Amino acid sequence: MSLKAPAPNAAILISATSALNVVAVATFLILPTFVLGAQQSLQFSDRDVGILSALNMAGGMLSAVLAKYWVRRLPWPTATRSALAGLITANALSLHFHGLWLFLALQCAAGFFGGSLYSLTLIILSDTEHPDRNFGFAVAAQVVFQVAGLLAGPALLHAGGINALLLGFVVVGVAGLMLAQFLPEKGRPVPGTTGFKSLLRVPALLALGGCFFFLFNAGCYWTYVEVIAQHAGVGNEQIAIGLAVGASAGLLGALLASWCGTRVHRNWALAVGTILIVVAVLLLRGKFDATVFTASALLYNFAWNYSLPYQYGAVNAADATGHGVALAPAFHTAGGAAGPAIAAFVLTPHSYSIVIVLMSTSVTLSLAAFVGSSAARRA
Numbered sequence: 001m002s003l004k005a006p007a008p009n010a011a012i013l014i015s016a017t018s019a020l021n022v023v024a025v026a027t028f029l030i031l032p033t034f035v036l037g038a039q040q041s042l043q044f045s046d047r048d049v050g051i052l053s054a055l056n057m058a059g060g061m062l063s064a065v066l067a068k069y070w071v072r073r074l075p076w077p078t079a080t081r082s083a084l085a086g087l088i089t090a091n092a093l094s095l096h097f098h099g100l101w102l103f104l105a106l107q108c109a110a111g112f113f114g115g116s117l118y119s120l121t122l123i124i125l126s127d128t129e130h131p132d133r134n135f136g137f138a139v140a141a142q143v144v145f146q147v148a149g150l151l152a153g154p155a156l157l158h159a160g161g162i163n164a165l166l167l168g169f170v171v172v173g174v175a176g177l178m179l180a181q182f183l184p185e186k187g188r189p190v191p192g193t194t195g196f197k198s199l200l201r202v203p204a205l206l207a208l209g210g211c212f213f214f215l216f217n218a219g220c221y222w223t224y225v226e227v228i229a230q231h232a233g234v235g236n237e238q239i240a241i242g243l244a245v246g247a248s249a250g251l252l253g254a255l256l257a258s259w260c261g262t263r264v265h266r267n268w269a270l271a272v273g274t275i276l277i278v279v280a281v282l283l284l285r286g287k288f289d290a291t292v293f294t295a296s297a298l299l300y301n302f303a304w305n306y307s308l309p310y311q312y313g314a315v316n317a318a319d320a321t322g323h324g325v326a327l328a329p330a331f332h333t334a335g336g337a338a339g340p341a342i343a344a345f346v347l348t349p350h351s352y353s354i355v356i357v358l359m360s361t362s363v364t365l366s367l368a369a370f371v372g373s374s375a376a377r378r379a
Contacts (some may be wrong), residue, residue: 016182017124017375018141020080023176024118026169027056029146030095031227032243033153036164042098046227050344053223055108057337060115064330067119071118079120080180086113088173095166120328126316126325135309136258140352143251143305150244154236181184203377210369211311212335216362219339220355228352229293230283246297253306267312269372273307274367281359
């Protein structure tokens with residue numbers, strides 16, 4: 001089936017793909033709660049949870065690189081079911097094996113299979129008639145899950161610790177298996193689907209670099225935002241409410257990006273997102289109360305979800321073959337892994353100022369890379 005041809009099941013295809021996109025990154029979407037669960041249930045330290053986040057995203061990075069070789073070769077329903085089977089197995093085993101290094105290895109595997117599914121969903125959406133708009137729908141679906149997960153997180157942790165979260169990941173993975181039937185066997189034909197030559201051009205490299213630095217920021221944020229808030233004196237329930245309210249604003253950001261589409265120049269959209277993220281991050285300095293924390297979460301989530309569809313659009317514009325979009329998750333997850341990994345080894349006890357610096361600097365570098373990509377493409 002051609003994804004570009006009008007078809008009565010086009011809405012079902014986009015809905016199913018967006019839902020699978022959510023399943024692929026479910027852990028990342030509620031990472032602050034997952035980190036808190038690892039600390040409370042497994043007695044992981046601040047450094048341990050940084051490594052946990054890094055390894056989960058490192059698995060995603062590896063799978064995204066390998067996806068370049070299979071994503072347009074294997075039947076998409078079969079690839080989806082295989083990735084989901086691996087994701088379900090890794091999380092199911094994590095329910096029983098809580099030793100530090102074995103748990104880290106299992107979550108790295110979960111990141112690998114989730115990353116495979118994420119790359120596939122992005123390719124499917126990039127093949128649709130209005131990819132920028134449909135990327136926005138996928139991000140909006142992520143936000144809906146994120147709000148629900150963050151609101152339910154404290155109750156789940158209280159009821160069953162981190163195992164309650166892991167069981168939830170298993171359940172959504174099983175639900176995802178029922179959606180594979182709605183995917184086409186393959187997408188549009190793209191010549192040279194296993195080559196990297198199209199990605200060696202300056203516009204593509206810069207756009208992918210922008211993805212790296214953007215997720216470097218997000219990896220630091222989602223790993224340490226709850227820890228930072230606790231250190232500032234904000235209570236766990238207030239943190240959960242603040243994050244959930246903030247995630248709700250992310251839905252507005254994603255839908256606004258979907259509505260605006262090409263009406264707004266990507267560079268301007270990304271600039272607005274960067275400014276809002278820097279402000280949100282700077283609000284987390286020193287001591288602050290629940291109101292300030294909620295305001296920071298609102299700004300951050302709105303800007304994050306408003307920016308993300310434009311980033312995929314920028315990568316798609318820099319490399320029309322679709323190779324860049326397939327590889328974008330590798331750069332995203334590489335950045336997402338590098339952020340908490342570096343932060344874990346440079347932060348000092350009871351001080352998170354270096355994390356604030358890392359977040360502010362990396363998102364600014366991301367904007368510079370995307371603007372440079374746009375300029376190189378016009379040159």
